[in-house]
Structure formats: structure tokens, C-alpha cells
Amino acid sequence: MNETLQWRRRQIVGLLGATAALPALAQFRVEVTGVGLTQLPIAIAPFRGEAGSPQKIAAIIQADLERSGQFRAIDASSANLDDASPPDVAPWRQRGADSLAVGSVTRLADGRFDVRFRLWDVVRAQGLGAQSYAVTAADLRLAAHRIADFIYEKLTGEKGIFSTRIAYVTKAANRYNLWVADSDGENAQSALASAEPIISPAWSSNGSQLAYVSFESRKPVVYVHDVATGRRRLIANFRGSNSAPAWSPDGRTLAVTLSRDGGSQLYTIDANGGEPRRLTQSAGIDTEPTYSPDGRSIFFVSDRGGAPQIYRMGATGGNPERVTFTGSYNISPALSPDGKWLAYISRINGQFKLQLMELGAGSVTSITDTSADECPSFAPNGRLIMYATRQAGAEALMTTTLDGKIKARLRGQGGDIREPDWGPFQK
Known part of the structure; x- marks a missing residue:
């Protein structure tokens, strides 16, 4: 399988290769390492x-x-x-x-x-x-x-994020679960259980809804789930794959990746469903959209230049500009709430590592020492990044400060823990 197909499989299939079991109600243990300067x-x-x-x-x-x-x-x-x-x-x-x-x-x-x-x-x-x-x-x-x-x-003098919630996915034997938990990983409640994979959970801006991709109909389909009631609605079930949902800051629109017209391209669709509007027209794969905090831009991943890189374009489409130039394989963009930082995953010497770019200066820093990082997500005050990784041979959720000096491991009892997303401040 060539690298482009491997990357495509990673984005769309995600959890299909996971085999380790996780007790259904496993609690997380917080382990803090590192020392800050002040x-x-x-x-x-x-x-x-x-x-x-x-x-x-x-x-x-x-x-x-x-x-x-x-x-x-x-x-x-x-x-x-x-x-x-x-x-x-x-x-x-x-x-x-x-x-x-x-x-x-x-x-x-x-x-x-x-x-x-x-x-x-x-x-x-x-x-x-x-x-x-x-x-x-x-x-x-x-x-x-x-x-x-x-x-x-x-x-x-800054707002605390400890009463916010996170979402993540586990695979236990042949069962997938989408969990909503406290910011420390404790008090997890199952929002959805399925025999088929669940990937790409994404919180709405008011924290009341989760969009995600479910394979329960044997193909990737996008749903929106009301967290309080458990009710959900089908958003995208078009021909081909429907994946990578991302909420606009106003909560009215979702950016998604659809292959209904051929290759995987970016579209926007009303948060209540309807006919999608196509944003990109490329011969490559365009996926993993994420809105800028002001809603004016969409960052996304594309291999239009031959290998996966992160691009930026207007929220209604237009000419994309390339954002990442360090490294030949960069995926999974996440924007800080103030719009100053871009977190993403870069493949470096065969290892997948969390990177942080200061968008104004273009400077990039590698802030982890692990080698299988994925799915970065900023805390709503922008001071921490949560991500999934493997540490000491086990799947783990981690948080890190932006300088990488202090990390906390939110480690389960064993098994496959992936796809984290950090929810917004509670209204």
C-alpha cells in the first residue's frame, strides 16, 4: 500500500485495526510529570x-x-x-x-x-x-x-478548564464506545456503543452536541448527537464515504469530507442536514477540516502536492494556501482558541509526533517524546493540548502544556483509547 493510501486508510478507517480490550467502566489515573519554570x-x-x-x-x-x-x-x-x-x-x-x-x-x-x-x-x-x-x-x-x-x-487571571468535558473513543473486544468524561478522564459516561467503529467525535461550540462518524451501516456516516438527551440525527449519508465533521464556531454549519462526487473533498452542510456545498476541487484527498476560531477560515489536510500537508482557505472556499513546510507528512490540524497556535501531527523518521506552530512567526516545536501521537485538541483556555498516544506499550490519553514541560497521563486500565476531543467552556 503506498503512503497516500495508508494515510487515507488512517483517516477514514481509524479504529479498525485496534484489538486490545478495555474494561467498559475503566477509570483513569492522572500521572503528572515535568516541572514548569514559574x-x-x-x-x-x-x-x-x-x-x-x-x-x-x-x-x-x-x-x-x-x-x-x-x-x-x-x-x-x-x-x-x-x-x-x-x-x-x-x-x-x-x-x-x-x-x-x-x-x-x-x-x-x-x-x-x-x-x-x-x-x-x-x-x-x-x-x-x-x-x-x-x-x-x-x-x-x-x-x-x-x-x-x-x-x-x-x-x-485566566479562566479554568477543569469543569469542562472531553470525548474519546474506546474499543473493548468487539465493542466500540463513545465516552463523555470530566476533563481529567474520570466520571466517563457512554454516549454511544456499537459493534462497528466510531471515529472523529467533535464538540459543538456550546458543548451540547457531538458530531461523529459511525460505521454501523457498514460505511462511514456522519451523525450529530445531543449529549443531554441521547437523541441523534443523521447529517451525511451520501454515496461513498462521509467523514471528518468539524463545527463552525456559530454551531450552524459542519464542514465534512465526502467522496460522493469522486475523490475525498471538503463540503459544508447545515447542522440540521440538507444538501452539502462543495468547497474544494482538487485531484488529491482533502480531509480533516477545522475552523479558525473566528469562523473565517478552514484549515485542512491535503495531499494535492504529493504528500499530506496542512492548508488554509476561506470558510466559503477559495484558493488554499499551504501552512506547513517543515516535514513531508503533516496531518490532524487543531487551532488554539485564540488562533495563535496550530497543533498537528508530523511523521518524523517514521514516528508520529505532536508539533506546535506559532502561526504568526511560522516557528515549529516538537513537544513530545512519544512516537505514536494522534488527534491533538486544545483546552478551551488554550493552555493545554490533549492527544492520544502510546506510552510504555499502552494506549493513553495525555495532556501537555504548550512548552511541553509538564505532561499528565490519563491512563486507562489497558486497551485502545483514541480520538479525543476537548469540549468548550460550559455555558
């Missing part, structure tokens, strides 16, 4: 009463903040504090902490949990704010993620 030291005390809670709130908050690459945890495991009274900040200042998070978890009469939290500036000995939630046991993790978001935004 990390904020924070102490997060165990929440009073969390021993009686099904979730350890402080540990979830700490893992979130460490995974971001912006924070360094100061050990507070032996602290006996809560949110009811001001702490003595002097010992924490001596330990090198700049801030201190304290809280409590109390079970209410109706079975819910009252979660309370307060953040302290250790250096200035003053409060930075507080939050409280009354939640069911199922929402305790979400409460912890929201507290981590509060801390992140208060101390960095």
Missing part, C-alpha cells in the same frame, strides 16, 4: 468531613491544578483546617506557600452534600473568596472541578 505554590488542606464523602475533594482540586502546569502543591495532608475560621497563615508562609485552600464537606438530611470552600492569600494574610455547593454524590467531582476553576482564575 509555578504558583499552593497548599490545599483536606476538607473537613471528606472522610465520609465518596469523593476526596481536596485531592481532586490538587490534581486539577498540578495538571495545568501552573501550580506546585505544598504538602498539607496533615492540616486540620476548614472554611469556618481564618487560619494562622504564618506556618504556611514558612513552608513556601503563596496561597491556601480550605474547606468542608457535610452530608445533608436529604442525602446531598454541602461543600464549602475558601481561598486565602498567605503572603498578605487575606481572603480571596469563597464558594459553596449543595450537590448530590454524583456531582461531588463537578463541585471539586469548579473550585479548582475558581482558584485557577483567581490566581492566574
Whole structure:
């Protein structure tokens, strides 16, 4: 099989070659590696009463903040504090902490949990704010993620992404599952199970819908799935293959790859379905479209020049311009929310590696040391990239900071984990 056909098979078939099994409800374990240059030291005390809670709130908050690459945890495991009274900040200042998070978890009469939290500036000995939630046991993790978001935004000035969701696909034996999970990979809920492959999940801009490609009719077909209700609608089932859906920022349109008129070319189609409009006219394969954050451009992959490279054109079509020039095989473009960065996968000496391009300068950096990276996706604040890879012989989901210095492995219990996409901020 020549390289173009191999690449085409990789894009359209995706998961067909996967054979390893994954327990259906496998949990993920976060493992953070690396050290950043300017990390904020924070102490997060165990929440009073969390021993009686099904979730350890402080540990979830700490893992979130460490995974971001912006924070360094100061050990507070032996602290006996809560949110009811001001702490003595002097010992924490001596330990090198700049801030201190304290809280409590109390079970209410109706079975819910009252979660309370307060953040302290250790250096200035003053409060930075507080939050409280009354939640069911199922929402305790979400409460912890929201507290981590509060801390992140208060101390960095940028919005936190811990209460957002991710989507990914697994293959267990002969069963494929599309999962929706917390940003740390935990609390996974199956959105779709199928005996046939599911590939290319893509979140809508408001986080309420997922587009994806299903092979359940023995050919690739594009669906849109309402995450809350589970209802779905058929978007593209034309002659040939229908693949690689990408949402426009306004949520009204999907860019897709169709072969209805011959070779694989780019089209746009209304998010409710209808007649597609053709965007590209090339003798090669055009696929993997993704919109720029402002909706004015579409980046995509084409082998029109002889090998897969990334191109850019207007959202309504027009003359494409080549974007990638480093390397002879570049696929899977992803744009940062601010439009400044392009993440993609490049084949380098036979290895598939995550690359990051600063679009303004054109400079490219390789930010991983793994060799089978795929499907990069930016966090909605643009500070992290999630991708699938193989590490230590196992499939894994990873996050990395943009400088590649801090990575977190979201590793399952074994098996095939692929096709990640990071959802938007919750409205």
C-alpha cells in the first residue's frame, strides 16, 4: 500500500485495526510529570468531613491544578483546617506557600452534600473568596472541578478548564464506545456503543452536541448527537464515504469530507442536514477540516502536492494556501482558541509526533517524546493540548502544556483509547 493510501486508510478507517480490550467502566489515573519554570505554590488542606464523602475533594482540586502546569502543591495532608475560621497563615508562609485552600464537606438530611470552600492569600494574610455547593454524590467531582476553576482564575487571571468535558473513543473486544468524561478522564459516561467503529467525535461550540462518524451501516456516516438527551440525527449519508465533521464556531454549519462526487473533498452542510456545498476541487484527498476560531477560515489536510500537508482557505472556499513546510507528512490540524497556535501531527523518521506552530512567526516545536501521537485538541483556555498516544506499550490519553514541560497521563486500565476531543467552556 503506498503512503497516500495508508494515510487515507488512517483517516477514514481509524479504529479498525485496534484489538486490545478495555474494561467498559475503566477509570483513569492522572500521572503528572515535568516541572514548569514559574509555578504558583499552593497548599490545599483536606476538607473537613471528606472522610465520609465518596469523593476526596481536596485531592481532586490538587490534581486539577498540578495538571495545568501552573501550580506546585505544598504538602498539607496533615492540616486540620476548614472554611469556618481564618487560619494562622504564618506556618504556611514558612513552608513556601503563596496561597491556601480550605474547606468542608457535610452530608445533608436529604442525602446531598454541602461543600464549602475558601481561598486565602498567605503572603498578605487575606481572603480571596469563597464558594459553596449543595450537590448530590454524583456531582461531588463537578463541585471539586469548579473550585479548582475558581482558584485557577483567581490566581492566574485566566479562566479554568477543569469543569469542562472531553470525548474519546474506546474499543473493548468487539465493542466500540463513545465516552463523555470530566476533563481529567474520570466520571466517563457512554454516549454511544456499537459493534462497528466510531471515529472523529467533535464538540459543538456550546458543548451540547457531538458530531461523529459511525460505521454501523457498514460505511462511514456522519451523525450529530445531543449529549443531554441521547437523541441523534443523521447529517451525511451520501454515496461513498462521509467523514471528518468539524463545527463552525456559530454551531450552524459542519464542514465534512465526502467522496460522493469522486475523490475525498471538503463540503459544508447545515447542522440540521440538507444538501452539502462543495468547497474544494482538487485531484488529491482533502480531509480533516477545522475552523479558525473566528469562523473565517478552514484549515485542512491535503495531499494535492504529493504528500499530506496542512492548508488554509476561506470558510466559503477559495484558493488554499499551504501552512506547513517543515516535514513531508503533516496531518490532524487543531487551532488554539485564540488562533495563535496550530497543533498537528508530523511523521518524523517514521514516528508520529505532536508539533506546535506559532502561526504568526511560522516557528515549529516538537513537544513530545512519544512516537505514536494522534488527534491533538486544545483546552478551551488554550493552555493545554490533549492527544492520544502510546506510552510504555499502552494506549493513553495525555495532556501537555504548550512548552511541553509538564505532561499528565490519563491512563486507562489497558486497551485502545483514541480520538479525543476537548469540549468548550460550559455555558
